[in-house]
Amino acid sequence: FKEEVGGLVMGGYEPNPQAWATGLAGGDVPNDWEFRLFDDDYDHFEQHMSQAIARVPALAHVGVKQMINGPESFTQDGNFILGVAPECSNMFVGAGFNAFGIASGGGAGWVLAQWVVDGEAPLDLWVVDIRRFSGLHRDRDWVRDRTLEAYGKHYTIGFPHEEYLSGRPRIVSPLYERLKKHRAVFGSKLGWERPNWFAPDGAAAEDVYSMGRQNWFGPVGDEHRHVREKVGIFDQSSFAKYELTGTDALKALDWICANDVNKPVGRLTYTQLLNTRGGIEADLTVSRLGEDRFYIVTGTGFRTHDLSWISDHIGSGLDARLTDVTEEYGTLSLMGPRARDVLQ
Structure with missing residues (x-):
């Protein structure tokens, strides 16, 4: 009112x-x-x-003078869109303000202007960064259904860790049905179905939301303890994966990565990618598959962002080609103090 x-x-x-x-x-x-x-x-x-x-x-008992019934732009996660379009160099976007354009316009205009001038965001804007999206978001039917759900929750109670339900399952790993039979309760990340936790026998294999400890708290604690003390296997097929190849691949990574990736073939390096302020833009692993071939794995949600960041920072004239190979490989991670025993 x-x-x-x-x-x-x-x-x-x-x-x-x-x-x-x-x-x-x-x-x-x-x-x-x-x-x-x-x-x-x-x-x-x-x-x-x-x-x-x-x-x-x-x-x-009073009359209605006028009804205002017009369109408004909303996004599928309720956050607006800022930043450089990853497909088009120097094209900056400020859109999808979810009916908060006037309230957000001043701040959004300032950070976008600084972004244009400096070539990078002046602060952490990940929650509104256009690179949080992927090719999935070219599917207009999926975007419509998810946006309608997000709009419908605009003023509902937002429970911690609440998952969207529309447009699921969309992307699944080859182990999806097997994990489901083991009572996996899935969450969704950039369209991928991923097990958040496993319900023990006798418990409902579904999230029960609350403001206190939710029903996954105990089972997740048991899973954590088992991996910390013994061993566990994780399906991380949803993680984004790239290959960087070319005679200058190492030279490009030496410039982009904070850590030293010049390791023998077969070795893996955990590293960050930093901006000019020393802030972390990406957190990933680089495996050397050959003298001029590197395999990069990063988080599911950062697929577009990290691909764009690496591509934009490969030095001009270098022989280094970056390829997204996410769907070409599954990923299983064996973790815990007894992981080596399992392999032996």
Whole structure:
């Protein structure tokens, strides 16, 4: 609610939003759409009106001067979009403000301007960085369904570790069904289904959300203890994977990586990638597969960001080619003090 020229303006966020789908090849918004509204839709608005009348009974007896029914841009995670488009050098994006454009505009404009001037973000903007997305987000049906779910949760209680449900399962590893039979409870990361925890026999294989300790707390503690004291195997096939090849591959990595990756073939190096302020842009491993061939593994959610960062910082004129090979390899990690015993 807010006062408006002697009247009252009222609106809300409904749990059942409507997507605007025109079927246009280049997107749903016509090129000539500006300062226009949709037709009034009192049937859809009734859920807001009934709650407004309960709070301000006088609304039941006064007239409605105008309904404002227009489009608003929302994203599939409820956060806006800033940064350099990874597919196009020097193209900066500021969009998808989820109806908070006026409130966020000043800060967003400042950091975007600094980004343009300095060539990198002035502070940690990962939660709104355009590179948090991937090729998955070119699927308009998936984006629509996930965005509708995110909008519907705009003013619901946000429980810790709550997972989205729409558009799942989308991407699964070859072990998905096997893990499911072992009572895995999955979460979703950049479209990939990943086991968050395993429900013991007799317990429901599902998340039960609360503000206190949730039902996964005990089982996760048992899993952690088992791996710390014995051994466990992890399906990390969702992790992003790249290959860097070429006669100058080592030279490129020597410049990009904080750690020394000039190790013998067959060795792995854990390293960070740093920006000019010494801040961490990426946290990953580099394996040397050959004299001029390196295998890079990073977190699932950083697939686009890290690929873009490495590509942008390969020195001009170097013979070094970066290729995304995420779907070409599965990844199993054997961890714990008895891992070597298992292999032997």
